[in-house]
Amino acid sequence: MSQTVSVNFKLDIDVKRKMESACEAMGLSLSTAFAIFARKVGNERRIPFEISADPFESEVHLEMLEKRIADLKAKKNTHEHELIEEL
Template identity: 40%
Template sequence: MAQISFRVDDEIKKKAERTFDDIGISMSAAINIYLKTVVRENRIPFELSADPFYSDENMSRLRESIRQVRDGEKKLTEHEIIEV
């Protein structure tokens, strides 16, 4: 069995570990599943996209901003770049 070492952002690692814990698998098992799928399908097994708009982090920030506007904690203002 081979050993692979690589660097990952601490926060990404923590979030991934939480997800894998929720699923009930280890980080090692998840990476092995990924690599086996790459080999079997001869490709990266998901679509790569440069559009981060719908990321969990961005959607969470947008929901929080909407809540703050609804609760009167923030006020919407016009911006010179955005046409109304």
């Protein structure tokens, strides 16, 4: 039988709760889910899913949001506009 080891790390409480809920729905414990992830990373030597930045949180979008919030607080440029799709 293989040896096991404990691993401790910190997670945001909301992330943990969402993961627990998803795992429960799949009939898995958090420990089993992390073990599956670790085994897959070790065997494939890659993260088994795509990791990318959220395009909404780009510097350009955040600056635009800050400007619009400032405009709303100043009660200017509050007209309706069409959404722009960049993706």
